[in-house]
Amino acid sequence: MEGSPLIGEKTSLVWEDHFWLLLVNAGRPLAAVRKYIKMNPARKTDRFVRRSGLRHAVLDPSISWTAIGDLTLLASPFMFPVRLTRKMTVEQHLPEIERMVEKARLGMLPVCGFLSPGEKELERRLRQEPFARWIKTVAHGLPQRFDPTVEDSRFLADGRQLILSSFPSDVPVFPINYDNCHLMNARNEALCRRATGEEEEKEGLG
Numbered sequence: 530m531e532g533s534p535l536i537g538e539k540t541s542l543v544w545e546d547h548f549w550l551l552l553v554n555a556g557r558p559l560a561a562v563r564k565y566i567k568m569n570p571a572r573k574t575d576r577f578v579r580r581s582g583l584r585h586a587v588l589d590p591s592i593s594w595t596a597i598g599d600l601t602l603l604a605s606p607f608m609f610p611v612r613l614t615r616k617m618t619v620e621q622h623l624p625e626i627e628r629m630v631e632k633a634r635l636g637m638l639p640v641c642g643f644l645s646p647g648e649k650e651l652e653r654r655l656r657q658e659p660f661a662r663w664i665k666t667v668a669h670g671l672p673q674r675f676d677p678t679v680e681d682s683r684f685l686a687d688g689r690q691l692i693l694s695s696f697p698s699d700v701p702v703f704p705i706n707y708d709n710c711h712l713m714n715a716r717n718e719a720l721c722r723r724a725t726g727e728e729e730e731k732e733g734l735g
Contacts, residue, residue: 576597576598576599576685576686576688577597577674577675577677577682577685577686578597578673578674578675579595579596579597579671579672579673579674579675579698580595580596580597580600581593581595581698582594582595583595583596583600585600585603586723587603587608587720587723587724588603588720588723589695589716589719589720592695592716593695593697594693594694594695595670595671595693595694595698596671596691596692596693596694597671597675597685597691597692598685598688598690598691598692599685599688599689599690599691600691601688602638602662602664602688602690602691603664603691603724605637605638605662605724606724606725606726607636607637607638607724607725608637608638608639608640608664608720608721608724608725609629609632609637609638609639609640609721609725610639610640610641610714610717610718610720610721611629611639611640611641611648611651611717612641612648612714612717613625613626613645613647613648613651614645614647615645615646615647617647618646618647619646619647619650622647622650625647626647626650626651626654629651630651630654630655630658630661633655633658633661633662633663634658634660634661636660638662638663638664639651639655639663639664640663640664640666640717640720640721641663641664641665641666641717642665642666642667642668642710642713642714642717643665644705644710652665656684661689662688662689662690663689663690663691664690664691664692664693665681665690665691665692665693666692666693666694666695666713666716666717667692667693667694667696667702667713668694668696668700668705668706668707668709668710668712668713669694669696669700669701669702669705669706669709670694670696670697670698670699670700670701671692671694671698672698673698675692695712695713695716696709696713
């Protein structure tokens with residue numbers, strides 16, 4: 530830009546021409562500015578756009594996978610599947626939830642649909658752990674672009690969550706198709722076996 534200082538050049542210029550600085554120190558304007566700054570990571574568009582037709586060593590190549598979030602999570606060799614039944618209360622699941630949270634603290638990645646009450650409680654606790662990461666699988670198609678105003682956005686932006694689907698984009702979110710949920714759970718287990726090398730070991734024994 531004409532008139533702008535060169536790198537290393539001494540200048541008293543702080544702001545370029547026509548650049549306004551608004552000072553806010555209290556009330557609703559301050560809260561709005563804080564919210565805007567907090568949401569800045571959610572504007573990283575690469576983690577909010579659907580990646581279609583994924584190919585990865587841990588994904589079944591016969592399925593057209595889609596994902597939104599940090600794809601590097603698929604490279605973890607420490608994934609473990611989570612399936613907490615609706616037939617048990619959250620209180621009954623608590624010891625297992627505690628064990629899973631501890632695994633996440635140690636760097637392991639839960640892979641789960643987070644639909645049952647026990648799974649939702651696990652998700653709530655994972656979100657409270659500053660370094661926990663996880664893969665959230667859904668029994669429906671993913672939109673072309675993820676809405677960064679929803680609650681998942683912070684964890685997508687921080688690279689702590691990957692949302693993964695094995696269903697076409699025209700499969701609706703509601704009503705929930707429980708047959709798809711069971712199918713997704715089975716695919717989660719297969720994904721985790723591939724990630725940990727369990728399937729390769731079985732093939733070697735065969």
